[in-house]
Structures are given as C-alpha cells and as structure tokens.
Amino acid sequence: MTLIIQNLVFGLFVGSIYGIAAVGLALVFGVMKMLNIAHGELLMIGGYVSFWLFHLAGVDPFLSLLISAPLLFGLGVVLHQVLYRHIARFETEQKIKNSMLVSFGLVLILQNLAQQMWTADERSIQTAYSGVGADVLGVALPYTRMANLGLALLVVIGLHLFLSRTYLGKAIRATADEWESAILVGVNIRQTFLITFGLSASLAAIAGALVVVGYGLSPSIGLAWTLKALVVVVLAGTGSVFGVVPAGLLLGLGEAVSGIIAGPAYREVFGLLIFVAILVVRPQGLFGRA
Amino acid sequence: MEQVGSQLNQPTVPLRAALSARRRFSRARVFSWIVVALIALAMAAVPQVTTRSDVLNLLFLIFLFIVLGQSWNILAGFAGQVSLGHAALFGLGALTTRTLWFGGVPFPLAFAASGLVPAVCASLIGIPTFRLRGAYFSIGTLAIAEVLRITIANTLPLVSFLPVDMLATYELAPRYYLALALALATMLATYLLFRSRYGLGILAIREDEDAAQATGVRALPHKLAALVISSFFAGLAGSTYAFYQVSYYPEAPFHAGWTFDALLITFVGGVGTLIGPVLGAIFYIFVRERLAVTLVSLHPLIFGILFILIVLIFPGGLVDIGTRLRRAWNTRRASHSESRSAGK
Numbered sequence: 001m002t003l004i005i006q007n008l009v010f011g012l013f014v015g016s017i018y019g020i021a022a023v024g025l026a027l028v029f030g031v032m033k034m035l036n037i038a039h040g041e042l043l044m045i046g047g048y049v050s051f052w053l054f055h056l057a058g059v060d061p062f063l064s065l066l067i068s069a070p071l072l073f074g075l076g077v078v079l080h081q082v083l084y085r086h087i088a089r090f091e092t093e094q095k096i097k098n099s100m101l102v103s104f105g106l107v108l109i110l111q112n113l114a115q116q117m118w119t120a121d122e123r124s125i126q127t128a129y130s131g132v133g134a135d136v137l138g139v140a141l142p143y144t145r146m147a148n149l150g151l152a153l154l155v156v157i158g159l160h161l162f163l164s165r166t167y168l169g170k171a172i173r174a175t176a177d178e179w180e181s182a183i184l185v186g187v188n189i190r191q192t193f194l195i196t197f198g199l200s201a202s203l204a205a206i207a208g209a210l211v212v213v214g215y216g217l218s219p220s221i222g223l224a225w226t227l228k229a230l231v232v233v234v235l236a237g238t239g240s241v242f243g244v245v246p247a248g249l250l251l252g253l254g255e256a257v258s259g260i261i262a263g264p265a266y267r268e269v270f271g272l273l274i275f276v277a278i279l280v281v282r283p284q285g286l287f288g289r290a
Numbered sequence: 291m292e293q294v295g296s297q298l299n300q301p302t303v304p305l306r307a308a309l310s311a312r313r314r315f316s317r318a319r320v321f322s323w324i325v326v327a328l329i330a331l332a333m334a335a336v337p338q339v340t341t342r343s344d345v346l347n348l349l350f351l352i353f354l355f356i357v358l359g360q361s362w363n364i365l366a367g368f369a370g371q372v373s374l375g376h377a378a379l380f381g382l383g384a385l386t387t388r389t390l391w392f393g394g395v396p397f398p399l400a401f402a403a404s405g406l407v408p409a410v411c412a413s414l415i416g417i418p419t420f421r422l423r424g425a426y427f428s429i430g431t432l433a434i435a436e437v438l439r440i441t442i443a444n445t446l447p448l449v450s451f452l453p454v455d456m457l458a459t460y461e462l463a464p465r466y467y468l469a470l471a472l473a474l475a476t477m478l479a480t481y482l483l484f485r486s487r488y489g490l491g492i493l494a495i496r497e498d499e500d501a502a503q504a505t506g507v508r509a510l511p512h513k514l515a516a517l518v519i520s521s522f523f524a525g526l527a528g529s530t531y532a533f534y535q536v537s538y539y540p541e542a543p544f545h546a547g548w549t550f551d552a553l554l555i556t557f558v559g560g561v562g563t564l565i566g567p568v569l570g571a572i573f574y575i576f577v578r579e580r581l582a583v584t585l586v587s588l589h590p591l592i593f594g595i596l597f598i599l600i601v602l603i604f605p606g607g608l609v610d611i612g613t614r615l616r617r618a619w620n621t622r623r624a625s626h627s628e629s630r631s632a633g634k
Contacts, residue, residue: 035425035428035429037374037432083598083602086602087602096425097372097425097428098601098602100372100374100425100428101372101553101557101597101601102598102601102602104374104550104553104597105550105594105595105597105598105601106594106598107546107594108547108550108590108591108593108594108597109590109591109594109595109598111590112587112588112590112591112594113591115587116587116588116591223436223546224436224440227432227433227436227437230429230432230433231433234426234429264444265441265444265445266441266444268437268440268441268444269437269441271433271437272433272434272437275430275433276415276418276419276430276434279418279419279421279426279430280418280421
C-alpha cells in the first residue's frame with residue numbers, strides 16, 4: 001500500500017514538470033498558432049545551463065533559474081527572429097505545418113550541437129539536500145521533488161497574474177484570441193510574438209532545471225519531453241493555460257498507475273492511449289473551450 | 291433518347307483537343323518509359339560488372355531511401371496527411387522480418403509479412419487518428435512512433451545480430467537486387483495509383499477535404515488507402531534494412547531520424563511529385579557519404595539546416611527549381627527568336 005502511494009506521489013511530482021514544460025508549448029501554440037516541436041530541445045539546453053552553472057560555479061540549481069531563464073529568453077528571441085518570424089506570414093494551416101517542419105529540423109540541429117559540445121553522457125545534479133526529505137507514514141517526500149510541485153504552482157499563478165494584470169499579458173491574450181482585431185486596437189503583435197516565444201523558452205528552462213535535478217539529462221531527451229508536453233496540451237485543450245498544470249499532474253498520476261498495473265516498461269503507452277482517446281472523444285481537451 | 295446518347299458520345303471540342311494533346315504527350319511518355327527501362331537495366335547490371343562493395347552499398351542505400359521517401363510522399367505529398375511517425379512503419383517492418391526470419395520462416399514469407407503487419411497496424415491506428423486534421427494528425431503520429439520506440443527499447447534492449455550461419459553465407463548482391471526491385475515496384479505503384487481514379491480522389495482530398503467530400507469523394511477510405519499503401523512500402527523498406535544490416539538495436543529502425551530522412555529526401559526532391567524522392571535520395575546519400583568522410587558527426591547538423599532552408603525558401607524542391615529554370619529558359623528563347631524575327 002505504501003509502495004502504491006509512493007508511486008502515485010512520485011507520479012504527481014513528475015507530472016508537475018510535465019505541466020511546466022507544457023505551459024510554454026501551449027503559450028506558443030495558443031498565441032502564435034505555431035507548433036514548436038523543438039520545445040523539448042529548449043528544455044534540454046536550459047537543463048545544461050543549470051548543470052554547468054552547478055558543476056563549474058557551484059550555483060544551486062534552483063538559484064540558477066535566475067540566470068538560465070533570461071538566457072533562454074534570449075535564445076528564444078534569437079530563434080524567433082531567425083526562423084519563426086518567417087513563418088508568421090503564412091495562413092493558419094500552413095503556419096502550423098511549416099512551424100512543425102522547421103522545428104523538426106531544429107530538433108536535429110540542437111540535439112547534434114548539444115552532443116558535439118557536451119557529449120552524449122547522461123548528467124544529473126546531486127545537491128547536498130538531494131536525498132533529504134520529509135517522511136509521512138512511510139511515504140518519502142524528497143524536498144527537491146516537492147519543490148517541483150511548488151514551482152509549478154508558482155509558475156502558473158505568476159503566468160496567470162502576468163496575463164491578466166499587465167498590459168503585455170493582455171496584449172498576448174488579445175493576440176491569441178484574434179490577432180487581426182488585436183492589430184486594429186493597436187497591439188504590436190510582432191513584439192507580442194517575440195515576447196511570447198521568449199517566455200515559452202524561459203519556461204522550458206525552468207522545466208529543464210527540474211529535470212536535471214530529479215531525473216537524467218542528455219542531448220537526446222528533447223523529443224520525449226516535447227511529446228509529454230504535447231500530450232498535456234491536448235489533454236488540457238488548446239487555449240487553456242490554467243488547465244495545463246492539472247492536466248500535467250493527471251498525466252503523471254496516470255503514468256504511475258499504469259506503471260503499477262502493467263509494469264514500468266509500458267508506462268509510456270498510457271500517455272499515448274490517453275492522448276488518442278482524448279483527441280477522438282473530446283478534441284477540445286478536458287479544460288478547453290468547445 | 292438515342293440522339294442524346296450519341297450527342298454525349300461526341301467529343302466536344304476541348305475534349306478532342308485534350309485527347310490529341312494526350313496523344314502528343316504519349317511520344318514523350320514512351321521515351322521516358324524507355325529511359326526508365328534503360329536505367330533499371332543498367333542498375334541491374336552493376337553487380338555483374340563490379341564487386342566493389344562500396345559502389346553496391348551506396349546504390350543499395352539510394353534504393354532504400356527512394357522507397358522510404360516515396361512511401362512518405364504517398365501519404366504526405368499526395369494525400370496531404372503530414373505524418374511524423376513514418377519511422378514506426380519502417381521499424382515495424384524490420385521487427386517483423388527479424389522475428390519471423392530468425393524464427394525459421396523463409397525470408398520471402400517474412401518479407402511479405404513485413405509489408406502487411408505495418409499496413410494492418412496503420413489502418414487500425416488510422417481510423418481514430420484520421421479524425422484528427424492537420425497538425426493533430428502529425429502530433430498523433432509522432433507520439434505513436436516515439437512511444438513505440440521507447441516501448442521497444444524497454445522490452446528488447448539487446449542488439450539483434452544475424453545468426454552465425456546466416457552471417458557465413460552473407461552476400462551483398464541479393465540485398466542489392468531486393469532493394470532495386472523494391473524501389474522500382476514502389477515507383478510503379480505510385481505512378482499507377484496517381485493515374486487512377488482513386489488516386490485523383492486522394493489528390494482532391496489533399497487540396498480541399500470539405501470540397502472533395504461535397505463532390506462525393508469520401509475522405510476516410512481515400513486517406514486510409516494512402517496510409518495503407520504508404521505503410522506497406524515503408525514496412526518492406528524496413529524489412530530490406532533488416533535483411534541488409536548485420537546488427538543493430540531493435541529500437542534503431544524506430545528512431546525519429548528515419549522519419550526525418552524521409553522528410554528531407556522528399557522535400558529536397560519535391561513534395562508531391564513522382565520523381566522528387568528519387569532525386570532527393572540520390573542527393574541525400576551522395577552528400578551524406580561525402581560529409582561522413584570529412585565531417586564525421588556534423589552531418590545531421592548540416593542536413594537540419596538544409597531542411598529548414600528548403601522548407602522556408604524552396605518548398606518545391608529540386609523539381610520546382612528545374613521547372614522554373616526550364617520556363618525561364620523557354621521564355622528567354624521565345625523572346626530571343628521573337629526579337630530576331632522582328633529584326634528581319
């Protein structure tokens with residue numbers, strides 16, 4: 001029994017990372033109507049930034065977010081200016097298709113670059129407090145993993161405040177709803193796109209830091225995280241930023257349950273089944289607008 | 291009544307013009323058939339002339355990638371369903387072959403099964419996923435392929451070797467002929483499919499699904515047909531790979547890199563054209579082998595950049611560049627002769 005609860009709790013913890021990874025993807029998809037398959041690669045690069053900051057300068061991985069998130073914001077801005085800006089002129093369906101193809105190529109480039117620079121070795125960060133945690137009725141609750149959950153909640157609350165209280169956030173939401181009308185009322189949508197993409201990259205950096213603390217990091221992990229994020233976005237429904245974190249937790253839990261029932265080798269299959277089932281039964285997602 | 295019928299049978303003027311135009315084209319068609327036959331014969335003669343394994347390996351890879359690219363092209367280029375899970379079909383073909391063949395089934399039977407298994411699996415998955423349009427279909431196929439890869443890696447972690455007795459009798463020539471025959475068969479099947487009425491229906495769905503449905507082309511059967519044919523050939527390509535490659539991890543053919551190769555080849559040559567994947571495969575294999583000599587591990591990087599440039603700048607690929615050049619040449623020649631006759 002304790003073992004099952006332990007599994008479920010860990011599912012919840014990993015689910016909070018799925019949530020953070022998916023928020024960034026959902027933002028770009030909702031606002032720019034582009035699908036960035038290289039989102040997981042941004043996560044991977046963010047993870048490496050945290051790893052090297054810890055390894056070379058001894059910076060705490062949670063503190064390193066203050067450096068890696070702005071750094072990735074910059075990378076996102078560069079990628080937007082070099083690549084995604086050119087896709088923005090297409091009509092919606094072409095835009096999604098082309099952004100998908102371009103980012104598929106980008107996956108290969110970033111993965112290869114990371115392999116050249118940092119080798120294919122699997123890395124992780126062992127902090128002084130890594131194994132330490134609370135113990136509730138025999139269920140271990142490591143502090144680092146509890147921080148995942150806390151950070152996920154902080155991120156979604158912060159993002160919500162940003163999107164609802166600031167001018168920029170409102171401009172982003174207006175662009176997501178109807179970009180033509182947004183232009184008419186004076187929103188600078190190029191700037192909005194730029195900031196959205198940068199923001200999405202910094203969210204990937206946060207997720208990357210959590211991955212390197214709790215799990216393994218290697219140049220090839222990107223695609224797997226992109227897919228988790230995609231499953232979560234579909235689960236939440238496009239256009240629902242608030243629904244993304246609960247959807248992530250749900251996926252984490254579901255994977256834990258299927259891991260218990262069918263064995264750990266098949267836990268990935270569960271996410272897939274949910275994914276296909278949701279798309280067929282409720283294409284607008286669990287928390288999406290119909 | 292009879293009069294009406296005979297009137298209907300009477301070709302109208304534009305139709306007659308079209309028919310004669312078709313006859314005019316048929317000479318060019320005979321010519322291109324002769325060229326294709328000559329190329330096929332020349333390729334078939336290569337192992338008789340030389341035993342250099344580097345030449346045979348290079349040509350083998352070109353044939354294999356023609357099949358890989360063309361099978362993706364059938365689904366994505368002609369039917370407009372951009373699948374990002376093509377590697378799964380290739381991998382399933384390879385897995386089926388190795389399982390059956392090493393289990394004692396004669397290779398030709400295992401080969402046939404390797405086409406059928408992915409086709410059946412794809413149609414089972416296709417029925418729910420084809421409810422998804424555009425991007426969701428792509429995401430769905432990518433997710434399915436990646437989950438399949440991870441699951442295969444988890445359940446079959448050991449390298450798959452050719453057994454010693456098979457290794458002792460390993461010869462390159464049969465692999466070469468198999469790949470050549472498969473490439474020719476794939477090209478022929480694609481050609482025949484898109485000359486047929488059914489193929490036209492598939493093209494109509496690519497252009498506008500709703501309009502096609504409105505004129506009586508049912509979307510699901512046509513999309514499924516494209517998917518099944520695409521899967522069949524992708525599976526056979528996987529089987530050929532399993533027949534050729536001495537050892538690999540069972541998850542290797544499921545890797546997203548194979549999907550990327552198929553995309554790159556088709557985009558370099560020209561999406562939705564018959565000849566595109568051939569040009570793309572030749573280009574890709576030659577450049578890759580060249581780069582492998584000089585820039586050992588950077589070639590994915592270079593191909594990634596190339597792919598992005600093609601998607602953004604030359605979405606029509608080599609075929610489109612060719613037609614543009616020809617058109618420019620023709621107009622230049624026309625204006626040239628015009629100015630000459632004006633000068634007289």
